[in-house]
Amino acid sequence: MTERLESREKVTGAARYAFEYPVENVAYAAAVQASVGRGEVVAVDADSVLALPGVLAVLSHENAPKLHDPPDGELALFQSRTVSYRGQFVAVVVGETLETAREGARRLRVEYAAESPDVRLRTDHPDLYKPDKVNPTFPADTEQGEPEDAYGCSAVRVDVTYTTPAEHNNPMEPHTTLAQWNDDGLTLYDSTQGASSVQNIIARVFGLDRTQVRVVSPHVGGGFGSKGSPRPNVVIAAMAARAVGRPVKFAVPRQQMYATTGYRTPTIQRFRVGADSDGRLNAVLHDVVEQTSTVKEFAEQTATPTRVMYQAPHRRTSHRLVALDVPTPSWMRAPGETPGMYALESVMDELAVATGVDPIELRIRNEPDRDPENGLPFSSRNLVACLQEGAERFGWAGRDPAPRARREGRKLVGMGVAASTYPAYMAPNRATARAEPDGTFTIRIAAADIGTGARTTLALIAAETLKADLGDVRVEIGDSSLPKATVAGGSSGTAGWGTAVVRACEALRAELNGGLPAEGLEVSADTTEEVKAREAFSRHAFGAQFAEVEVDADTGEVRVRRMLGVFAAGRIINPVTARSQFIGGMTMGIGMALMEESVMDREFGDYLNRDLAQYHVPSCADVRDVDAVWVEESDPHLNPMGAKGIGEIGIVGAAAAVGNAVHHATGVRVRSLPITPATLVPRL
């Protein structure tokens, strides 16, 4: 068992997060959000706020400095009078204290010329369009064979539409930046998933050289995708600090996060699947409609897992977007896979019911021997092993397939299963390994540990490669002055960072053959060429999720009694943190299934339930018997560790497993998340 290297700091309160760096003479920022859903700022009454004691500055489009080259509208803070969605930042007040800044922001009068916003996602929206690509670079549409015709003449057909609501990442640490200008440039203590990427982007925004920006982020209080790129808080803090000539810190208040720091788009997904009477798929059509904002396009890759999961000679996937007057959606844990697999795996359950084939057997029957769309071999694919292992452990064999067959007093009890998948990405990275004169080692890479356990995992990887004791390996991450690294995103950290660490350590060992020089020895590695030279394979992790639920027949309350995830994700490097990652993802999946929903205000724009009292995430009482295990998987086509990423797969399929269990318990198929008493009661 390997505990987290920063454990002690985290349980004693010594671990510093972005807001907590002691800097002299710090001032505080509080931001003001647009109170109209669309329109223009007509006037900002800065003077009366500037007159308040302790207020240092008010910045808005009226006086904000021109930014050099913001990569997108979300970072072009206060550069125009346009309001693109309700809740967009329109001004910031800087004060001597938090209380003063907040009071100033509360009192700032902003006048608008308001227009009525268009905020309703619908499949018949006249402005639906096909994006050039979906996140990050997948084609929007794919097609093989004659899907429409094949569907039409299939023996068994399922034609259903699933919807998922907007959901918010809600990391416990709000998006936070402490910005300090000095003679050399700008230092940012930032809550980010990628110090190198913040460094690059913020340098560009302020017209600086990359080396003039330093980003420090050793501890980050979660992100789940929402800190994968700089959000407005970074620009606001830096701009404010420059304006007042003092360090400034800004943590986005929880309520403001809902509009300004990203969320998962709502989706409307029509599925048509055609199969023979034994459940063998003949045609799969997955057509997705989702939203983006008018500020910046984000196209969630919702149908991409359908391209990978099951064989079917005739197939089609498509994504259509509409740019609404809404906050800008972004990455949230397993973008694409999470909503897409919820729908696909629910549809597979419907097909199982329609054909009378056991849901596990149905998936086994449709297991492809190659990637069904691109024809590449899988580097490894152990979905079937996960399903079988899970069935054994969960007690699937005793399940009566008839819905609503098990009742215990007021409780209807059911069991569901769903598959899970996530790509095994890997990107080029750099790292250095240094042998210190005292015989210890230091590994440096601008990686991030947002709670994943990356720091510990990289240390384990380094110790193994160096054949050193873990206690003799120090890992420095979370600082842009370290060798450049990719963001903690796409579950790619262990693969991408780990490979750079392995190569640096290998090179160091080779050089150390000549003995350790008195001043120590440092070598560096860059994996750009290695990543480019990878053979063509379809690389994905797979898993199987099992859920047992009880549904109160009178109140419609659903509780997850037991949940088990079985995953095949290559070699698991640190079982302790891996299990926590899987279970953490599954826990978020319970939230997705049963409670998480951001409700759009159709009249005025922005999300209505913008705090943790109204946007419900799972609490301790919601998570009972949840466990995760994995099957042995040896895959030589991945990376030197043989590891696939595990940060996201835990949420994928979790909501479908719960939904399928609800159907099994009640006979009611809910096709719209979350599954709440309000949707269930009328149908029980």
Added chain:
Amino acid sequence: MNNATTPVHADITLVVNGQEHRLNVDTRASLLDVLRETLGLTGSKKGCDHGQCGACTILIDGRRANGCLALAVAHDGADIVTVEGLAQGDQLSPIQRAFIEQDAFQCGYCTPGQLCSATGMLDEVARGWPSVVTDDLGSDPVLNDDEIRERMSGNLCRCGAYVGIVAAVKQAAQDREAAEA
């Protein structure tokens, strides 16, 4: 100048982790902000500032409370324990040790609140306070998993470390019993 906009300050005394502080606080300041911004005790976290997440949980006169909901000026003379005060020097408290051993955290941001909350909660159980899931109100509550989950539900963890948290609280409760036996 409108009076309502001029900050009003008040002198108070706080005892934090055994140390006395005489402070002149803005009457609008929360205890959480005074701890973090004035005293530099940044272990207590701010997740919502509205009493909805528990990240700011501290012990005020021995009882767990949300520091973000407590106005500092209203706590003149209070005895406060924060996460920085749980260990005895280098010696971690049983609940801190159990959190490490059970991997009861990931990002660590909710953790100080969880730790203070668990510390206060174990005391509540020791004093025989029931919870909403306690079946028998006549006798001392038995700290089973359901009791732990219920009593820890004021502390959200978005990383989803609850499985570890419940295991850690259970372990700490057992350690405590063993120490008392």
